[in-house]
């Protein structure tokens with residue numbers, strides 16, 4: 001059976017930029033365009049030329065992509081011709097092979113937002129698309145509020161999309177702009193548009209995620225016959241976001257009936273770059289990756305419960321709906337108080353520690369983990385700390401490289417010599433080394449009050465890692481990149497749990513945990529684990 005072609009249209013650089021708190025630079029837009037192109041998308045909507053300097057700069061030197069670069073704008077305004085509308089001219093002047101114009105399809109919006117007669121809006125749509133086609137461009141009509149418009153005045157909504165279609169628009173994209181239409185209704189309305197005479201091969205879908213069903217709504221439109229799907233990387237977009245293309249790419253390529261019915265431009269190879277693409281976007285956005293993101297999140301293939309881990313070791317398909325490597329992800333079997341010996345052995349094997357089933361060290365390890373979790377520790381997100389416990393129980397950590405004799409940290413808010421308000425943190429750390437010597441290190445940081453890394457934890461991290469004698473070279477590239485604080489119950493008392501994420505120059509990341517009644521002390525404990533784990537990885541020996 002031959003497959004139908006589905007076209008994937010990305011609007012991360014336009015609707016994604018409408019996400020509250022997101023502001024891409026021109027250079028970042030270029031990097032994202034390259035990521036999208038590598039994933040095999042058909043269209044990249046680069047932004048709205050003329051609307052802001054960043055978008056204009058992007059189109060002034062638009063990257064060369066295999067995907068069709070598309071400029072976005074709106075239908076011509078009333079009171080001028082399409083040829084004389086300067087906003088439309090700026091969009092066309094970007095010179096892209098495809099142009100997408102948003103226009104009103106809901107009578108309420110025409111009368112309330114535009115304040116013009118209904119017929120005039122239809123004329124504006126028709127004239128805009130005739131103008132684009134006269135310039136030889138591929139023309140895409142984003143029919144704004146189409147679904148709400150169809151429900152309020154079906155005849156008018158259809159008249160609007162037919163005006164664009166009759167004027168030569170290549171694609172009519174039905175937009176659920178407010179994101180409130182549920183998937184079955186989307187399917188019925190798309191089918192009605194096809195019945196009205198616009199073939200599915202010329203129809204697209206643009207869903208917003210206000211009811212958390214944008215992906216399902218997009219699939220309902222495809223089921224009904226639409227052949228273009230719009231969305232954004234990781235679901236960025238206005239309000240609650242757009243349909244998540246990261247998820248849709250994987251669903252369309254790997255899940256039935258879509259994989260057998262439809263062909264897209266993605267390949268098994270490009271799909272393996274999906275997790276990396278999501279991480280690259282997180283890096284650009286400077287945000288912590290969402291662990292539970294379908295397909296690409298760190299927890300998407302994490303098997304925490306003992307029963308799950310036991311079955312996974314026998315056959316991964318028992319608890320996995322796809323092979324994680326298909327999207328560049330990997331399986332994780334974390335440790336926690338939900339774990340049994342199967343989790344434990346799998347986790348140890350990943351750390352290069354083979355332990356026979358039934359080895360008494362396994363029971364001791366499980367006991368330690370469960371006891372410490374009841375005190376407030378959490379090991380499912382702190383694998384490196386777990387590994388140190390395991391090595392200790394297996395007798396592989398007779399020495400701990402160094403012992404902290406004492407530390408002191410002071411934080412102060414004061415005015416500096418220039419009269420600026422600053423936070424000053426000072427830390428002193430004394431460690432004892434295996435050869436009987438001690439080192440004492442001091443570090444002071446001074447930062448404006450609004451800066452995040454001004455604090456005592458940063459000062460302690462630098463002081464602790466400043467002079468570890470013979471081990472110093474091995475930890476010189478250690479960096480503390482993130483830390484999360486939780487108030488939790490340790491037995492009957494409230495305690496602070498700190499998980500810190502570390503990184504080194506190889507790009508490797510690891511997480512450790514500390515617990516104490518004192519936030520600084522909990523952070524310090526997690527840091528000590530982080531450094532010990534790095535020394536283990538570096539093959540450090542007692543000196």
Ligand SMILES: CC(=O)SCCNC(=O)CCNC(=O)[C@H](O)C(C)(C)COP(=O)(O)OP(=O)(O)OC[C@H]1O[C@@H](n2cnc3c(N)ncnc32)[C@H](O)[C@@H]1OP(=O)(O)O
Nearest residue numbers: 048050051052074075076077102103104113114144177238
């Ligand atoms: C559903 C969507 O997400 S569509 C994408 C929306 N994206 C954006 O708005 C981001 C980029 N936008 C902008 O930078 C600015 O809004 C601009 C440059 C386009 C326009 O700026 P301004 O001229 O200052 O207008 P402003 O933003 O206040 O209002 C938009 C105007 O466009 C009109 N308008 C809205 N949609 C359309 C349309 N499809 N066709 C013609 N005119 C429209 C509005 O009625 C309003 O006109 P008014 O000021 O006479 O009431």
Ligand SMILES: CC(=O)C(=O)O
Nearest residue numbers: 102142144145175177
């Ligand atoms: C065009 C668009 O972004 C919308 O209608 O949601």
